[in-house]
Amino acid sequence: MRYHICLSRSVDLSKFHRDAQLDQCPRHTMWDLSQELDATVHHPDAKAVTWIDRRLAKLTSEPEHWALARSLINKLTANDLVFCTGEDVGFPLAILAGFKANRPKLVVYILEPKRLRVRALLKLFRLAQSVDLFLTNTQLKADYLRQYLQLPQEKVHVVREQTDVRFFCPGPVTLEKQRPLIASAGLEQRDYKTLAEATRDLDVDVNICAVSPNASAKTRVAFPEVMPSNMTAHPQEWRQFRQLYRNSDMVVISLLYNTYSAGLTTLMEALACRRPVIITRTPGLTERLIDLGVVTGVAPGDATAMKQAILNFINNPELAEAQAQRGYELILQEHTSEAYVQDLVCQFKQLAEHRACFHSDGNTLNEPLKAAPLPTSTASLNPLNPS
Known part of the structure; x- marks a missing residue:
C-alpha cells in the first residue's frame, strides 16, 4: 500500500523538522506521520490552477485544492491510501474519486460537519461512498456524522487533540513580574472583549x-474597541510564545460560542507547560475537561464569572498549582503528538488491510460508485480530463 498525505495549505515540513531539532519550534505531526508511513506529501499549488479549478471552486474549497485533486486522481489506484487533512482538500478528491473505478482509499478529516455546505456536499455527492474513513476531533461530531450519513461505527474515528510535549513543557520563569501575568493566544473564535x-x-x-495559522478574512474574533492599558496583543515567535506560557500565572482562553472546538490547540499547549487554565465552556473536549476539574470553565460572554475565576487562582495559588498538575498529567497520558501519530498510523494500516469490505449500497470498494451528477452549472465539465 502506498500512503499519501494531502495538506490543506502548503507547509515546508522539512524546515519545520530542521527547526524542531534545534528547539526553534514544535514538531509537525504531518512530518512525523509521513516518516512513519513512508508517505508522499502533496501540497496545493496556486500555479497549477486552471479555469476548470476556478469553476469547480464555486462548489467548495479553493481552486488550488481542485488542481491538486485533479493532478492526483488519475495517478491513484486501489493500492493507494490518501489522508486529506481537511474537507477543503478532501472533498474535491472524494468527489472525483466517485467517478473512478479503481479508486484509492480515502481518509478525510472534517472539522465542522454541521456546516450547511459540508452537509450539502456530503449528501449531494454521496461522499460516504467514496470516503472510507472520516476523522473528527470530538465524540459529538463523530456521533453527528454517523447519524447524518447512517455510517457504521468503524467509518468514523475521533482523533485525540495533541501537542508536542518536547517543545511545550514546564520551564523556568524568566520575567521579573510586578504583578500576576495572564497569558492568552489565538484568533479563531476568540472573545478578547470579554477578557478585557x-x-x-x-x-x-x-x-x-x-x-493563528488558520486565520483568514472570515475569522471570528472580538477585540475591545479600546485596548485596556494592562492588555497587549501582538504576534510572537515560537520560543517567545512558549516562554509566555512559562512566565504566566495562568492562561485564559476566552471564546465566542462555537461548536467546532476552537481553542483546543492553545489549551493543549498551556496544559503541557503546566499552567492553570480558565476557558469558555463550549461543547466537546473543553466541556469534558471542565467537568473533570482539569480546567476551570465559564459561560460564554460572562465577564463577571471570568473575573471571579481569575481572582480565585490569584488568591489560592495552591488551587491553581493543583489544577495545573492535573492538566499536565492528562497531557502526558493522553495528548502527546507521539500518541496522535501512532493512532493515525494504526487506523490507516487497519484500513489498508481490509480491501474486501463492502459499501452499504453493495458496491465493492473497487467498483465505480454511483455518484450523483455534477450540478447543472458545471455539468459540461469533465473534472478528470479537462481540455
Missing part, C-alpha cells in the same frame, strides 16, 4: 499572542 472586561480593573497584566 474581566481584567480591566484587576491588578494584572494580560499578554495575548495574537496569531
Whole structure:
C-alpha cells in the first residue's frame, strides 16, 4: 500500500523538522506521520490552477485544492491510501474519486460537519461512498456524522487533540513580574472583549499572542474597541510564545460560542507547560475537561464569572498549582503528538488491510460508485480530463 498525505495549505515540513531539532519550534505531526508511513506529501499549488479549478471552486474549497485533486486522481489506484487533512482538500478528491473505478482509499478529516455546505456536499455527492474513513476531533461530531450519513461505527474515528510535549513543557520563569501575568493566544473564535472586561480593573497584566495559522478574512474574533492599558496583543515567535506560557500565572482562553472546538490547540499547549487554565465552556473536549476539574470553565460572554475565576487562582495559588498538575498529567497520558501519530498510523494500516469490505449500497470498494451528477452549472465539465 502506498500512503499519501494531502495538506490543506502548503507547509515546508522539512524546515519545520530542521527547526524542531534545534528547539526553534514544535514538531509537525504531518512530518512525523509521513516518516512513519513512508508517505508522499502533496501540497496545493496556486500555479497549477486552471479555469476548470476556478469553476469547480464555486462548489467548495479553493481552486488550488481542485488542481491538486485533479493532478492526483488519475495517478491513484486501489493500492493507494490518501489522508486529506481537511474537507477543503478532501472533498474535491472524494468527489472525483466517485467517478473512478479503481479508486484509492480515502481518509478525510472534517472539522465542522454541521456546516450547511459540508452537509450539502456530503449528501449531494454521496461522499460516504467514496470516503472510507472520516476523522473528527470530538465524540459529538463523530456521533453527528454517523447519524447524518447512517455510517457504521468503524467509518468514523475521533482523533485525540495533541501537542508536542518536547517543545511545550514546564520551564523556568524568566520575567521579573510586578504583578500576576495572564497569558492568552489565538484568533479563531476568540472573545478578547470579554477578557478585557474581566481584567480591566484587576491588578494584572494580560499578554495575548495574537496569531493563528488558520486565520483568514472570515475569522471570528472580538477585540475591545479600546485596548485596556494592562492588555497587549501582538504576534510572537515560537520560543517567545512558549516562554509566555512559562512566565504566566495562568492562561485564559476566552471564546465566542462555537461548536467546532476552537481553542483546543492553545489549551493543549498551556496544559503541557503546566499552567492553570480558565476557558469558555463550549461543547466537546473543553466541556469534558471542565467537568473533570482539569480546567476551570465559564459561560460564554460572562465577564463577571471570568473575573471571579481569575481572582480565585490569584488568591489560592495552591488551587491553581493543583489544577495545573492535573492538566499536565492528562497531557502526558493522553495528548502527546507521539500518541496522535501512532493512532493515525494504526487506523490507516487497519484500513489498508481490509480491501474486501463492502459499501452499504453493495458496491465493492473497487467498483465505480454511483455518484450523483455534477450540478447543472458545471455539468459540461469533465473534472478528470479537462481540455
